[in-house]
Amino acid sequence: MNSSVLYALSAAALFGASTPLAKLLGADMSPVLLAGLLYLGSGAGVLCVRCLRDRGWKASGLSAGEWPWLAGAIAFGGVLGPVALMYGLTLTSGATASLMLNLEPVLTALLAWVVFRENADRRIVAGMLAIIAGGVVLSLPSGQGASGMGSWLGPLAVAFACLCWAVDNNLTRKVSASDALYIAGAKGGVAGLVNCALATSLGARWPSVEVLSPTLLIGFLGYGVSLVLFVLALRGLGAARTGAYFSTAPFLGAVISIVILGESVSWLFWLAAAFMGLGVWLHLTEVHAHDHQHARLEHTHRHRHDEHHQHVHDADEPALEPHTHAHVHLPVRHSHPHFPDIHHRHRH
Template sequence: MNKKVLGGFYMALAASIWGGMYVVSKLILTVLQPLLLVWLRYVVALIVLALWMVITRQSWRIHRKDMPAILAIGMIGYTLSIGAQFYGTKLSTAQMGAMITSATPAFMVVFGRIFLGERVTLRRAVSAVLATIGVLMVVGIGGFNRSYQLGGFILVIAALTWALMSVFVKRVPHSYSQVAVTMYAILTATLAITPFVYAPLMRLSPGVFFHPVIFGGVLYLGVVSTAGAFFLWNKGLQWLDAGTGGLYFFFQPLIGTWLGWLILGERVGFLFWIGAFFILLGVSLVIKE
């Protein structure tokens, strides 16, 4: 299969998984603090990735000169962006979280041009403008009350930092195992978060983790949406440029919004859907290209 086609499939699958992540995290965040949930998710993912490395006998070696890019992936993407996603989702809704972060592809076009020298066509420029208008509508006047607006702005930060992280993924040589790259980046984020979650972890009753929703949710977030989806996203991005590859992110709001309505019974205003239309229209322009 053509690598660009396969790369697109990997990234679309990863984005679809993340769409479901917002619904799962919304349920668990009623019990666990956002940063603690991120930490638990990463611990589970590290165990899965390390076992996979051992079973498949992949190389653990990373050259020193390439470590800064991997550290940046861990700090900017897996610490700042994912942390902002969880805090923003807690303060808003699963649908709002999925929709706002779907503007990531437009930001990836901009960062791809600035840092990687990728060509910005007219379609890509129009895409970025439309997606930005859509985000502003969803955050500011998307039919949500004021208590959700702070969450919306935090989610915009999540979208920006994830787009910036994807630039650093492109700087990592293709010769490395993407499982190893993903594992080291998650390890960086886990170490960075650990000092901030020790106290809330100690205050938590051990019985909480045996609740089916909490146990199953953390397992899903760690194994599927972290170990699996992070690997798929990084692998797909190696075969596509940042501006084009990021457009498969549009599967996230579609899945997230549908599941938010189906499972959580969330309702949104008319202007939310106008904003969503602008975001998806902007993304579809570049996909057509």
């Protein structure tokens, strides 16, 4: 299995597990404050890991042209998205919101294919639809229909949150070659501070240390580590495919709920599992190969010397593999199986 696929599925598993675990801790907590603390644990934890890795604070390594993409991703995914979702949840039922959240991978893929011109063949589209169908089926046991809908504003707010996260996913793809720890730490830190400040302004009461500590830990693992893996998956798979794999998170979260919370399993759960399994299989068995042209490209990311990395090192550059340094790809034309990764973002 491709390592980027493992990153995407692992990110989904960690994020999916965070939902039932957070539910155990946040029963008496403001949902806005809970979201803020989870993001805060994510940002603080990941940035601490980065400082330990680099033995101190190190510059981001982002180029001047990458900062607007990261700022946009933080604004849409870390600020507008969570606030819109929390507002929508106050005006609509949980069942309706669960169904609406399945819009995120759809909108992610549509933006990737239409706006950012990412490649997708019929097999990928079919796999995406199967995974989304599984998510829809999985959300049905919590309620049928839209009887709990307070007004059209609730579903519209949830749909807007999905659009924000879809924009976030595609903008993050533009900087996914950069340091994944810095990207995840920055997004989590800003989102955490904004949501905690918003919750405090709305009168939310902070939890005790006994609840606060595990909440921050869940945020670090379920949001922080998950986001690092998500960025690595974006680097190797592109936004649409990563979004499709990540949309298995509700199913994986349901598995955790069954094991930890002892929730019952209905036949709809197994139907959802079949749909999602079919979708993942369609993606895993994709073979995309054709003659393509690489333009000159200069960037920095962790790599090994393979068919796309044939360069000479300066004396001060690392020799052991894998390693990270700025390097240049010379123009080349060849044919081989590939994904829309950071080296294959060509038109079809």
